[in-house]
Amino acid sequence: MDITETMSESGKVEWARMIAGQVYQDTHPDIDSARLRAERLFTEYNRLGYDNPQRQGEILSQLLGAVGDDAVIKPNFRCELGCNISIGSNVHINYDCAILDNAPVTIHDNVWIAPKVGLFATNHALDRDERINGACQASPIILEDGVWLGGHVIVLGGVTIGAGSVIGAGSVVTKDIPEHVVAVGNPARVLKPITSDDKTGYLERLDARGNQA
């Protein structure tokens, strides 16, 4: 679905500027309507709790730009617009995640997100007068395959976290993180690479019992 189809000409311009990473009017009525659409959908999603997976799946398909069949998103989940979020398969998003997707937010396969994580793609303007009149600017966020974000992590716009990397609880990620490292802190800095020494023998143990529960 193209969410801009029913927008006014000025709404289409502001939406295009938002997606292109230019300063845009976040308070434009058409962007407000898109926000309200998302709020209605995620409010219903969260209210369903765990009792109606079929309806939850329908809502996620309507709300998000793309979502893998087996993605698990626990309530409460909230987002700005929804349609700019793409979620792969075997993705687990734990309680109370908030995604401000004023730019594309791409969550690749096998990403795990702990409780109370924020992915914030957009900034309000620094200038007070521009800010209180709705000026914003957004940049994409990319979580590559197999990333794990610990609890209370915040990822800012413009950041790519490389495949397999782990971000420690409470970190604020302001710049790109390479593949296969542990990064922690505010601002997040690389703590160490993840190597074969980090293997614990877990998979061999499951294999030995035929991978059965």
Ligand SMILES: CC(=O)SCCNC(=O)CCNC(=O)[C@H](O)C(C)(C)COP(=O)(O)OP(=O)(O)OC[C@H]1O[C@@H](n2cnc3c(N)ncnc32)[C@H](O)[C@@H]1OP(=O)(O)O
């Ligand atoms: C879907 C779900 O995810 S639900 C599960 C939710 N779980 C979490 O959120 C837990 C997240 N885990 C962490 O933050 C862990 O600390 C990890 C994975 C980042 C690192 O674990 P380890 O490799 O065992 O690191 P270790 O405990 O040895 O710490 C190494 C150093 O980093 C520091 N450190 C570890 N984690 C953090 C952190 N989150 N923030 C700041 N510093 C940290 C330690 O204090 C230590 O510093 P020191 O060398 O000065 O003493």
